[in-house]
Amino acid sequence: MKGFNSGTLLRVSVIMLFCLTISACGLFSVSWIRSASDNDVVNLGDSIFALSGKIHDNLQSWAGQTFRRYSKSGAMITGGDFITPDLNMQYDTAKADGYIRTIFMDGGGNDILIPATLFFDPYNCKVDWWESGLSSSCKSLINDVYVDTVDLLNRMGRDGVQNIIFQGYYHVKGGLIGTTALNPAVDYGDAKLALAVQNAAAAPNYRVFIDPRPFIVNSDIVFDGVHPNDSGSYKLAQRIWAKLQPLL
Numbered sequence: 001m002k003g004f005n006s007g008t009l010l011r012v013s014v015i016m017l018f019c020l021t022i023s024a025c026g027l028f029s030v031s032w033i034r035s036a037s038d039n040d041v042v043n044l045g046d047s048i049f050a051l052s053g054k055i056h057d058n059l060q061s062w063a064g065q066t067f068r069r070y071s072k073s074g075a076m077i078t079g080g081d082f083i084t085p086d087l088n089m090q091y092d093t094a095k096a097d098g099y100i101r102t103i104f105m106d107g108g109g110n111d112i113l114i115p116a117t118l119f120f121d122p123y124n125c126k127v128d129w130w131e132s133g134l135s136s137s138c139k140s141l142i143n144d145v146y147v148d149t150v151d152l153l154n155r156m157g158r159d160g161v162q163n164i165i166f167q168g169y170y171h172v173k174g175g176l177i178g179t180t181a182l183n184p185a186v187d188y189g190d191a192k193l194a195l196a197v198q199n200a201a202a203a204p205n206y207r208v209f210i211d212p213r214p215f216i217v218n219s220d221i222v223f224d225g226v227h228p229n230d231s232g233s234y235k236l237a238q239r240i241w242a243k244l245q246p247l248l
Contacts, residue, residue: 029073030056034093036066038248040101044090046110047073047227048167054233055240059104062241063248070094076110077148088152095159102163102247103156104240108145108193109169112138112185113226117177126181134184142189149196157203164207165243166197167236170216178225186213206247210239 030053049055049071060066070090072080080086085093087107094100116125125138156164168190172178190211197209212235220232228236 029071030069033066033069034097036068038063038065038067039098041067041244041248042094042100042103043067043069043071044087044094044103044105045071045107045167046075047071048106048109048169048236050075051227052233054228054230055237058234058237059241059244062237063245065248068094068097071105074110074114075107076114077107077145077152079111088155091152091156100156100159100161102165102244103161104165104167104244106167106169107152108142108149108189111145112141112189113177113182116182116185117179125185126179127184128181134188138185139188142185142192145189146192146196149193150200153196153200153207154202157200157205160203162205163247164197164200164205165210165240166193166207167210167240168193168212170212170221170232173218173221173225175221175223175225178221208243210243212236212239215239 029047029050033056043049043056049069050073053069056067056069056071070085070093072084072090074084075086075090077087080089087105091103112123112125115122123138123141124135125141127134153164153166169186171183171186172180174180190213194209194211197207200207215235216228216232220228220235222229
């Protein structure tokens with residue numbers, strides 16, 4: 001269990017500060033799908049899925065059926081509200097709506113991105129040219145996200161979710177939101193998220209991590225520097241489909 005220390009206090013304070021911003025982000029999302037033809041397959045996550053909905057659209061087109069969707073722009077692993085439910089809240093709603101066999105998801109990106117880009121980078125997650133590497137405060141934040149992610153994935157396993165496909169994050173580019181100074185945090189975060197998927201062993205279910213960094217390039221990202229365009233969404237959907245199709 002994590003102690004209630006100064007780092008925890010800082011994280012709670014920042015979450016409280018930008019909760020209104022997150023709520024605003026949640027308004028820019030495609031609609032939830034709470035009943036689907038393949039009702040046992042569920043999507044959770046943030047705006048990588050929820051802003052355009054194109055990843056979900058591609059997967060449904062290839063499958064010839066629909067899947068439930070609860071992803072929301074601005075969502076974090078923990079610290080949401082009724083407008084922008086976090087990943088735990090999304091999962092609780094999905095579970096209440098029906099049995100879940102398979103989840104494809106992402107999570108943890110906004111825990112770093114929102115404070116770094118909108119609130120003066122309180123954890124120093126941007127690595128400027130004069131800095132030698134990622135700060136200890138940013139690593140501590142990401143380590144907390146790792147713990148929260150393991151807790152969530154373990155809860156899913158104990159609840160009987162048989163399959164979890166977890167998509168990591170690609171390098172961002174300079175844009176309206178993104179900055180390449182965040183890419184060391186992306187690298188550290190992806191390593192921790194992959195480890196979370198590996199270590200969430202409360203149940204002997206199928207869990208796989210998809211690393212999108214090798215195949216998402218700048219031309220796959222819209223002008224904000226963060227979100228996938230049509231080609232990026234197609235590439236991400238392809239990698240998810242390779243893992244999802246055998247499970248349908």
